[in-house]
Amino acid sequence: xxxAMNSHSQSVPVVEARDVKVSFGAVRxxxxxxxxxxPGECVGLVGHNGAGKSTIVNVINGGLSPHEGxxxxxxxxxxxxxxxxxxxxxxxxxxQELSLCPNLTVxxxxxxxxxxxTGWGWRGRAAAAIRSKLDEIFPGHRIDCSRAVGDLSIAERxxxxxxxxxxxxxxxxxxxxxxxxxxxxDASLAEQLLAHVRTYVAGGGSVIFISHILxxxxxxxxxxxxxxxxxxxxxxxxxxxTQAGLVQAMGSVVAEKKDARVARALTTSEPILSLPPRxxxxxxxxxxxxxxxxxxxxxxxxxxxxxxxxxxSRSGNWLRRGNPQVAFVAGDRGYNGTFPLWSILNNxxxxxxxxxxxxxxxxxxxxxxxxEEWKRRIAIRTPDMxxxxxxxxxxxxxxxxFARALAVRAPIVLMDDPMRGVDIGTKQEVYDIVxxxxxxxxxxxxxxxxxxxxxxxxxxxxxxxxxxxxELTRNDINEENILAxxxxxxxxxxxxx
Amino acid sequence: MxxxxxxxxxxxxxxxxxxxxxWFITIMFTGGASAAGLxxxxxxFAAFSIIVGIGQMFVITLGPGNIDLSVPAMMTLSGTxxxxxxxxxxxxxxxxxxxxxxxxxxxxxxxxxxxxxLRIPPIIATLSMSFIVQSxxxxxxxxxxxxxxxxxxxxxTSSFFGIPNVAIVAFVLxxxxxxxxxxxxxxxxxxxxxxxxxAARMAGIPVDGVRLATYxxxxxxxxxxxxLLASFxxxxxxxxxSEYLLMSIAVVVIGGxxxxxxxxxxxxxxxxxxxxxxxxxxxxxxxxxxxxRLVMTGIIIIAVIMVAGGRKRGRA
Numbered sequence: 017x018x019x020a021m022n023s024h025s026q027s028v029p030v031v032e033a034r035d036v037k038v039s040f041g042a043v044r045x046x047x048x049x050x051x052x053x054x055p056g057e058c059v060g061l062v063g064h065n066g067a068g069k070s071t072i073v074n075v076i077n078g079g080l081s082p083h084e085g086x087x088x089x090x091x092x093x094x095x096x097x098x099x100x101x102x103x104x105x106x107x108x109x110x111x112q113e114l115s116l117c118p119n120l121t122v123x124x125x126x127x128x129x130x131x132x133x134t135g136w137g138w139r140g141r142a143a144a145a146i147r148s149k150l151d152e153i154f155p156g157h158r159i160d161c162s163r164a165v166g167d168l169s170i171a172e173r174x175x176x177x178x179x180x181x182x183x184x185x186x187x188x189x190x191x192x193x194x195x196x197x198x199x200x201x202d203a204s205l206a207e208q209l210l211a212h213v214r215t216y217v218a219g220g221g222s223v224i225f226i227s228h229i230l231x232x233x234x235x236x237x238x239x240x241x242x243x244x245x246x247x248x249x250x251x252x253x254x255x256x257x258t259q260a261g262l263v264q265a266m267g268s269v270v271a272e273k274k275d276a277r278v279a280r281a282l283t284t285s286e287p288i289l290s291l292p293p294r295x296x297x298x299x300x301x302x303x304x305x306x307x308x309x310x311x312x313x314x315x316x317x318x319x320x321x322x323x324x325x326x327x328x329s330r331s332g333n334w335l336r337r338g339n340p341q342v343a344f345v346a347g348d349r350g351y352n353g354t355f356p357l358w359s360i361l362n363n364x365x366x367x368x369x370x371x372x373x374x375x376x377x378x379x380x381x382x383x384x385x386x387x388e389e390w391k392r393r394i395a396i397r398t399p400d401m402x403x404x405x406x407x408x409x410x411x412x413x414x415x416x417x418f419a420r421a422l423a424v425r426a427p428i429v430l431m432d433d434p435m436r437g438v439d440i441g442t443k444q445e446v447y448d449i450v451x452x453x454x455x456x457x458x459x460x461x462x463x464x465x466x467x468x469x470x471x472x473x474x475x476x477x478x479x480x481x482x483x484x485x486x487e488l489t490r491n492d493i494n495e496e497n498i499l500a501x502x503x504x505x506x507x508x509x510x511x512x513x
Numbered sequence: 514m515x516x517x518x519x520x521x522x523x524x525x526x527x528x529x530x531x532x533x534x535x536w537f538i539t540i541m542f543t544g545g546a547s548a549a550g551l552x553x554x555x556x557x558f559a560a561f562s563i564i565v566g567i568g569q570m571f572v573i574t575l576g577p578g579n580i581d582l583s584v585p586a587m588m589t590l591s592g593t594x595x596x597x598x599x600x601x602x603x604x605x606x607x608x609x610x611x612x613x614x615x616x617x618x619x620x621x622x623x624x625x626x627x628x629x630x631l632r633i634p635p636i637i638a639t640l641s642m643s644f645i646v647q648s649x650x651x652x653x654x655x656x657x658x659x660x661x662x663x664x665x666x667x668x669x670t671s672s673f674f675g676i677p678n679v680a681i682v683a684f685v686l687x688x689x690x691x692x693x694x695x696x697x698x699x700x701x702x703x704x705x706x707x708x709x710x711x712a713a714r715m716a717g718i719p720v721d722g723v724r725l726a727t728y729x730x731x732x733x734x735x736x737x738x739x740x741l742l743a744s745f746x747x748x749x750x751x752x753x754x755s756e757y758l759l760m761s762i763a764v765v766v767i768g769g770x771x772x773x774x775x776x777x778x779x780x781x782x783x784x785x786x787x788x789x790x791x792x793x794x795x796x797x798x799x800x801x802x803x804x805x806r807l808v809m810t811g812i813i814i815i816a817v818i819m820v821a822g823g824r825k826r827g828r829a
Binding site: 332343353373374 | 698
């Protein structure tokens with residue numbers, strides 16, 4: 017790999033950022049960052065939430081202009097900047113917040129990203145381009161390109177967005193920025209993507225790869241850049257890093273992975289929640305008090321639907337129940353998580369307003385106290401809880417959603433793959449909170465695409481095509497068993513059907 | 514300086530600035546003679562648009578697509594029915610008010626039933642409802658103009674220390690609306706629904722209940738307004754609500770409420786209502802014909818919306 021580096025080091029960099037500084041009000045997002053990307057390398061960008069990864073990426077793709085410092089594409093020091101210029105130099109971006117238009121079809125979305133698709137028959141050409149790219153990156157993907165993006169699952173949307181970025185319509189992409197691309201993909205899709213990235217880079221393309229899953233970065237990147245507090249703290253070839261070294265460079269100490277499943281006797285024999293088999297197929301669902309129930313399986317196989325149905329059936333749509341039974345942590349923040357016009361505080365308190373009010377007037381002092389308490393407990397990185405929710409980085413927004421659900425008195429908390437894009441340090445903190453809340457008798461039903469999270473659950477249900485196909489307990493919960501179960505078809509129950 | 518900057522960031526400040534300018538120009542033209550009279554007339558007529566405007570504002574806050582077009586028909590129906598019921602009898606004033614409120618509740622529920630059960634967009638549902646309501650008004654009225662009870666007519670047309678009584682009613686309703694919007698759980702809920710229905714639902718907000726309550730609130734306010742307007746103008750007329758369709762929406766928009774929902778304010782309704790009345794009276798003072806006046810009104814409304822819309826939305 018050093019050889020590869022040397023052979024490219026003479027060539028003109030695709031993009032060159034020098035001493036870039038950006039601040040948002042009082043928050044300094046970038047404090048002088050140098051980043052050079054050469055053809056034929058995959059740069060892994062790692063760091064905690066709010067370290068400045070998304071910000072430097074936005075500077076490179078032209079979405080933000082640096083307050084100080086320069087950005088040069090293909091060595092043109094005083095060239096144009098901005099989104100159009102960046103695209104003109106072949107820079108493509110796959111965003112962490114999915115950026116497709118949900119009301120348009122996959123083909124129409126391709127047209128939006130690729131201006132070259134004009135004139136008669138653009139639909140046909142767009143369809144051919146996106147279809148072939150999807151087939152190339154994700155063989156056997158089963159996405160119908162004439163469907164509206166809003167009808168696709170979050171994983172499928174992510175796949176479309178990735179394929180759109182890599183698609184070659186008139187102009188080949190030179191640098192593709194992947195911001196948390198695997199967070200909503202399951203293991204097999206993620207592996208397909210990583211394989212494609214390796215081939216693409218071997219063919220002379222460049223990739224910036226942002227991920228919190230360090231294993232992926234180590235196996236895919238040729239060089240790793242570690243960011244912390246708006247600075248680059250390490251920039252070395254991948255071979256010089258190990259997982260532990262990387263974590264150390266990021267400046268966090270990962271707690272020894274303790275066995276979460278302390279043998280806990282389920283004293284209550286009566287389940288707090290039980291559901292018949294979904295769509296009359298597969299196994300029924302049960303959850304007990306104080307239990308951590310995992311929902312596993314390939315992404316988009318009905319886990320989210322079950323959580324949403326569960327929530328709807330146990331909360332009033334016409335009147336709010338006096339004692340809420342369930343709380344929900346969204347994974348798809350933009351769709352059913354955040355309220356974009358509101359402050360962080362309002363976003364946090366919205367689910368517990370009835371507890372914070374007297375005679376249905378909100379006690380604002382109580383609300384502020386609640387905000388301060390959770391800001392401390394879950395370490396929300398903001399100078400002021402009155403700032404807008406969108407001023408936070410993605411991971412910190414997710415923390416707010418977590419705090420929102422945990423602040424509700426509900427005995428059951430539903431989690432819809434909420435750890436997408438959250439850094440390791442925060443994850444450990446949240447796991448600890450979840451564990452202690454579970455010991456106090458709360459039940460957590462947790463859909464996750466990450467194996468580590470599924471493995472700390474007390475009991476796991478594996479989904480396939482909308483139905484539960486397997487139930488795993490305690491020592492049976494491991495990657496092998498879950499993957500095996502994910503590919504089993506559900507049996508139709510004669511009695512119900 | 515800081516206070517001034519805070520003031521400029523308020524979305525409703527523009528409607529008040531425009532009001533002050535138009536008021537000043539009109540007064541200048543008449544040589545200052547009519548200052549008191551003009552202000553009083555402005556407060557009286559603005560009061561009616563304020564009352565319907567507040568209702569419309571709550572509905573628009575619910576998010577894109579939410580609007581209540583049955584406002585004018587609702588005003589006409591409540592005016593005709595209440596006046597017929599009261600039959601010039603002072604003792605029937607309160608029962609008449611009660612019936613007007615009940616009619617509002619019924620129409621509000623009907624509106625939301627159309628939206629929810631038949632899955633029609635609010636713009637169509639409330640428009641169909643308005644045909645039903647208007648026909649009912651024609652049927653009850655049958656072209657007879659009944660006078661309001663003397664006491665009620667007196668109340669609506671007189672003033673208290675120079676401030677028209679209807680303006681006081683509008684003020685009290687505005688204060689209630691402001692508390693509801695800014696301080697109550699209900700206000701937070703409608704703002705949440707206006708930003709994202711799925712997110713509101715998953716945060717435990719009873720979305721359907723809140724939307725129903727909002728359509729009922731809007732219809733009740735329109736109904737109250739019809740009751741007062743019919744009493745004020747000496748009897749209900751079948752076209753009495755017609756100008757309030759555009760008016761109720763225009764005051765909300767000019768007042769700085771986000772048309773996309775989720776972000777509203779009450780003071781802006783006052784500024785916008787006064788402004789719209791003053792524009793018409795200013796053009797009247799210049800002696801312009803009705804046609805020119807309408808064109809000018811339209812142009813001025815568009816201009817204000819452009820100025821107000823051009824400001825940067827403060828988002829950190």
